[in-house]
Amino acid sequence: MSGKLQDVMVCTQIFVNYYILFQNEQPVDNKIYTQNFWYSVAQLVLNKTVTNRINMIHNLIVYWESFSVRYPQVIYDGHMDPGYSQCLSAACVEMATAYTNMVVECFESRVKNYLFYSVKILFEEVKYIYMQI
Secondary structure: OHHHHHHHHHHHHHHHHHHHHHOOOOOOOHHHHOHHHHHHHHHHHOOOOOOOOOOOOOOHHHHHHHHHHHOHHHOOOOOOOOOHHHHHHHHHHHHHHHHHHHHHHHHHHHHHHHHHHHHHHHHHHHHHHHHHO
């Protein structure tokens, strides 16, 4: 089952990345960082009815319809073994965590760079003041 689940999650991630890229002028919706969002998108990839639309982004279905017509191979047409939903749920937790960590790590790097730059500018100003004295 792990190979099948991996195929589903790769297709899910490809679609979500596609969606994020087309939202480049807008902030990423916080729902992307939740397990339920990822599970709902995985249901789309499995060609199943989404059972919980509360955590779906309002225009995601429109993007999915366009994407799945353009790239029909993204729809998983294999058979999933009984009890796959528990494994899928765990994989969705991992995916939500991974995307959250990517944001945090990028933010951490930017903050460090900003602080380094600010301290550097501060020392240059102090150095300039002492040179004038």
